[in-house]
Amino acid sequence: xxxxxxxxxxxxxxGSAVSGLATADDLGNFTATKTCRAVKNIKSGSNxxxxxxxxxxxYPAISLNKPGGAFVKLRVAGAKPAERWVSLDCGTLEGGGxxxxxxxxxxxxxxxxxxxxDIHEHDGKAECDSQTTDRFDATHFTLHGLxxxxxxxxxxxxxxxxxxxxxxxxxxxxxxxxxxxxxxGTLSELDKAMPGTASDLHRHEWIKHGTCFGAAxxxxxxxxxxxxxxxxxxxxxxxxxxxxxDKKVSVSDISHxxxxxxxxxxxxxxxxxxxxxxxxxxxxxxxxxxxxxxELTEATSLGSILDKTSSGSxxxxxxxxxxxxxx
Numbered sequence: 260x261x262x263x264x265x266x267x268x269x270x271x272x273x274g275s276a277v278s279g280l281a282t283a284d285d286l287g288n289f290t291a292t293k294t295c296r297a298v299k300n301i302k303s304g305s306n307x308x309x310x311x312x313x314x315x316x317x318y319p320a321i322s323l324n325k326p327g328g329a330f331v332k333l334r335v336a337g338a339k340p341a342e343r344w345v346s347l348d349c350g351t352l353e354g355g356g357x358x359x360x361x362x363x364x365x366x367x368x369x370x371x372x373x374x375x376x377d378i379h380e381h382d383g384k385a386e387c388d389s390q391t392t393d394r395f396d397a398t399h400f401t402l403h404g405l406x407x408x409x410x411x412x413x414x415x416x417x418x419x420x421x422x423x424x425x426x427x428x429x430x431x432x433x434x435x436x437x438x439x440x441x442x443x444g445t446l447s448e449l450d451k452a453m454p455g456t457a458s459d460l461h462r463h464e465w466i467k468h469g470t471c472f473g474a475a476x477x478x479x480x481x482x483x484x485x486x487x488x489x490x491x492x493x494x495x496x497x498x499x500x501x502x503x504x505d506k507k508v509s510v511s512d513i514s515h516x517x518x519x520x521x522x523x524x525x526x527x528x529x530x531x532x533x534x535x536x537x538x539x540x541x542x543x544x545x546x547x548x549x550x551x552x553x554e555l556t557e558a559t560s561l562g563s564i565l566d567k568t569s570s571g572s573x574x575x576x577x578x579x580x581x582x583x584x585x586x
Contacts, residue, residue, distance in 0.1 A: 289320040289333055289417070290439030290476070291350040297335050297343035310338045312345055317439065320352055351417035351439045351470065361473040362407035364566075367487050367549040369400035371500065372454060374543035374581040377536045382429075386454035390583050395451050397583045398501040399492045402453040403546065404464040405484040405555075407471040415471035426466050432459035435466050440476025448485055483555050490561040491549070494520035500544075505582045508544070510573045521562045528565035533575035539586040542578045 291312040298306045301324060312318060312335065321342065324330040330344045331352060373396075376387035390396065406412075414423055425431040438461060450456050465477050474480040491497060499508075499516035514526035530548040535541070553564035 287320055287352065287475070288317050289331055289345070289350050289352050290317045291315065291345075292417075292419075292422075292436035292439070293349055295345055295349035297333065297338065297345050299340060299343060301330055301344045307340075308338055310335055310343055312349060315437070315439075323347075347417055348419035348421070351436075361555060362412075362471065363553055363555075364408040365472075365551045365555065366406040366408055367484070367491075367551055368403040368406060368546060369488060369491060369549075370403045370546050371544050371581065372396035372401045373583045374534075374536075374545045376583075377539065377543065377581055377586055378534055378545065380538060380585050384455075384458050386457040389457070390454075392583045394583075396454050398504070399497060400488065400500070400547065401455075402449070402484055402488045403455075403460075404468050405472065405480065405487070406468045407473075412471050413467050418466055418470050422466055426463055429458060429463070432463045435459065435462035438462060438465035438469065438477030438481070440478045441465075441481065442478045445478050445481055445485075449481060452485055452488055482557050483559075486557045486559070487549075487551075487555070487561055491547075496520065496547075500580055504580050507577045507579055509577065510575045513544070513547075521565060524567055525562065525565050527567040527570050531573040531575050533573065533578040536581075536586065541581075541586065542576070543581045544575065544578045 289312075291314050293314050294311050296304075296306055297310040297312050298304050312333065318333040318335060321332040321334060324332070324344065329347055331347055333343055333345055334341050335343045372386075372390065376384065376390055379387060386396075395401075414426075422435055425434040441461075446456070446461075449461055453460060455461070461481070465480070469477055469480045472480050474483065494517065496513060496516040496519075499513065503512075510531045513531050514529060517526045517529050518524070528550045530550070531544065532546040532548065533542050534545045536543050549561075550566035550569075551561075551564045552566035552568075553559075555564065
């Protein structure tokens with residue numbers, strides 16, 4: 260009888276303990292951006308086995324130490340106990356791949372690379388010094404970024420103060436962590452579509468904007484941006500830009516070309532940005548920004564999520580579509 264009571268007590272205790280455990284996908288995944296201690300107890304700092312999370316490795320995330328807390332509980336394979344606390348500053352926390360969590364108010368920002376390079380001629384950017392007339396970015400829009408709105412929605416999940424400081428100066432972008440989960444195939448596509456990868460633009464864009472988008476990881480975020488960019492580069496607006504290189508154009512010309520592909524009124528979602536080049540005293544078309552409203556996936560049709568609720572605006576007048584080469 261005593262034996263049975265003990266066994267029954269153990270079953271009740273164990274059952275209670277098991278039922279109280281959080282599941283490994285409560286928060287999603289945590290990708291370490293540096294090597295950090297993974298402790299059993301936050302307050303005491305005890306760390307049986309001297310366990311550490313490894314830079315670049317992804318771990319199942321269970322819970323925060325409190326709402327808005329500074330520590331995340333991870334499941335670390337091979338550790339005893341397996342559940343360990345790590346500072347959020349040690350990596351990037353991402354929810355599951357459910358697109359219901361992604362930003363639905365975004366700005367797609369595309370550059371005209373020759374103009375960008377002319378304006379930044381004296382900044383020593385590798386992607387500009389290596390530009391050629393037969394390279395993709397000589398005749399196509401390049402990816403600047405996909406920015407969750409409203410403006411000021413920056414540096415979200417898992418971004419440390421150190422990363423924020425390094426992000427302030429583009430010369431320090433190489434110190435930023437590699438975007439978590441970014442596949443080699445996607446990075447290869449970015450090298451072509453976003454020449455600024457040569458200056459670590461992709462690291463900057465992920466830290467400042469991608470962490471606020473809500474995608475499962477950086478690979479998903481950039482693949483969505485690339486898919487949208489591809490649609491713009493398959494449009495009449497790209498053809499108009501290429502056909503009119505080294506000519507003066509108006510915003511209405513560019514807007515008309517945009518509407519030829521995406522339909523009447525679609526240019527309400529389009530902003531055309533021009534800037535003066537001090538060296539050549541020319542006004543250049545530098546960038547287009549496209550306002551988007553709705554769920555974004557790789558399969559999303561750009562025309563279906565254009566935000567036409569407000570008129571596009573621009574200060575461009577008689578701007579030149581810049582050819583490759585410093586002027």
